[in-house]
Amino acid sequence: MSWLSRLNRPWLHFIVLGFVLFELQRMAFPAPKPVVGPLSEARVETLEQQWLAATGRPPTAAQSQRLIAQELDRDMLFQRALELDLHLYDQVVYQRLLRNMHFLQLAEGKSEQELYDQALEMRLHLGDEVIKRRMIQVMEQLLLAANPPAPVTGEDIAASFAERREELRRAPRYSIEQLYFNRQREGEIPAVIDTIAERGLDAAAARTMSSPFLPGYQFTRQTPDQLARNFGSTFVMNLQQAEPRPRSWVGPIRSTYGLHYVWVEDIEPARDATLAEVRPRLLRDLESRQRADALAGAIDKLRQQYEVRL
Known part of the structure; x- marks a missing residue:
C-alpha cells in the first residue's frame, strides 16, 4: 500500500480539517488579553x-x-x-x-x-x-x-570615563586651621591678628583668643562641599575669593556664624581624575544602567501580553 493510499482515510481528513478550523478560529478570535487599568x-x-x-x-x-x-x-x-x-x-x-x-x-x-x-x-x-x-x-x-543585562566591557568603561571627565574632575582640597569669632567678639579681631603677627603664633597657640566652634578648629584635606557642611557655602565662596596660599593666614573670612581667621596649611588644586580612581564608580553606574535597560525591555515585552488602559 502506497503512502498516498494510506493518507486517503476519512478519519485522518476529519482530524486535519478540525485542526485547521481550530487554528483559523484562534487567529480570527484570539483570547482576550488580561486588562490592566485604568487608575481611579x-x-x-x-x-x-x-x-x-x-x-x-x-x-x-x-x-x-x-x-x-x-x-x-x-x-x-x-x-x-x-x-x-x-x-x-x-x-x-x-x-x-x-x-x-x-x-x-x-x-x-x-x-x-x-x-x-x-x-x-x-x-x-x-x-x-x-x-x-x-x-x-x-x-x-x-x-x-x-x-x-549585557555585561559591562572595558570599552564601555573607557567611553564613560571620556564622556564624564568633567563631571569626575577632583575638587580642590584645603587643609586649614581656623580661629572663630562670634558676632559679639568681631571687634576683637584686629587686635588678635596683630598679636599673632607680633608673637609669631601658630593657630593652635592662638586658639585661646577665639570663641568656641562646635564643628572643630582643624580640617584636613577638605573639599569645598565638605567645608560648606561645617561653615556654610558663604564661607567657602569668601575663602576662594580671597585666593589663599599655603602656609599663610587669610581673613577674616565671613561665614553664616561669624568671622574666621584662617591658617591655610596646604591646598591641593583641582585636577582630572584617573581612570583607576573612578573605575569602581563607573562600573557600578554602568551596571545599574544596563540593569535598568534590560528590565525596561523585559517590561515592554510583558506589556504586549496585556491590555493596558490609561
Missing part, C-alpha cells in the same frame, strides 16, 4: 500629591502621564506575579499575612498555617502595599533572570 481618580490624585510633596511643585501633564504609566506597570507586574502564584511561595508574604492576621486579632486558637490559609481566603494579599512591593521585586528579578 483617587490613585491619580495620590500620585500627583506624592510628586508635589517630593518636588515642591505639581507635575506637568507629561510628568503626570509618566507617573500613571509607571503605576500601571507596577500593577501589571503585580498581576503577573499573582498569575504565577508567586505569593504562595514567598516567605516575606507568608510572614506579612500572619502579622496582618494578628493585627486584626483573628489569630486566637489557630495555627500559623490556618492563619495563612484564612488570610488568603480573605484576599488580604491583594490590598497590602508591602506585599505588592515584594511581589513586584520578585517579578523584576524573574524578568532579569530571563533577560539578563
Whole structure:
C-alpha cells in the first residue's frame, strides 16, 4: 500500500480539517488579553500629591502621564506575579499575612498555617502595599533572570570615563586651621591678628583668643562641599575669593556664624581624575544602567501580553 493510499482515510481528513478550523478560529478570535487599568481618580490624585510633596511643585501633564504609566506597570507586574502564584511561595508574604492576621486579632486558637490559609481566603494579599512591593521585586528579578543585562566591557568603561571627565574632575582640597569669632567678639579681631603677627603664633597657640566652634578648629584635606557642611557655602565662596596660599593666614573670612581667621596649611588644586580612581564608580553606574535597560525591555515585552488602559 502506497503512502498516498494510506493518507486517503476519512478519519485522518476529519482530524486535519478540525485542526485547521481550530487554528483559523484562534487567529480570527484570539483570547482576550488580561486588562490592566485604568487608575481611579483617587490613585491619580495620590500620585500627583506624592510628586508635589517630593518636588515642591505639581507635575506637568507629561510628568503626570509618566507617573500613571509607571503605576500601571507596577500593577501589571503585580498581576503577573499573582498569575504565577508567586505569593504562595514567598516567605516575606507568608510572614506579612500572619502579622496582618494578628493585627486584626483573628489569630486566637489557630495555627500559623490556618492563619495563612484564612488570610488568603480573605484576599488580604491583594490590598497590602508591602506585599505588592515584594511581589513586584520578585517579578523584576524573574524578568532579569530571563533577560539578563549585557555585561559591562572595558570599552564601555573607557567611553564613560571620556564622556564624564568633567563631571569626575577632583575638587580642590584645603587643609586649614581656623580661629572663630562670634558676632559679639568681631571687634576683637584686629587686635588678635596683630598679636599673632607680633608673637609669631601658630593657630593652635592662638586658639585661646577665639570663641568656641562646635564643628572643630582643624580640617584636613577638605573639599569645598565638605567645608560648606561645617561653615556654610558663604564661607567657602569668601575663602576662594580671597585666593589663599599655603602656609599663610587669610581673613577674616565671613561665614553664616561669624568671622574666621584662617591658617591655610596646604591646598591641593583641582585636577582630572584617573581612570583607576573612578573605575569602581563607573562600573557600578554602568551596571545599574544596563540593569535598568534590560528590565525596561523585559517590561515592554510583558506589556504586549496585556491590555493596558490609561
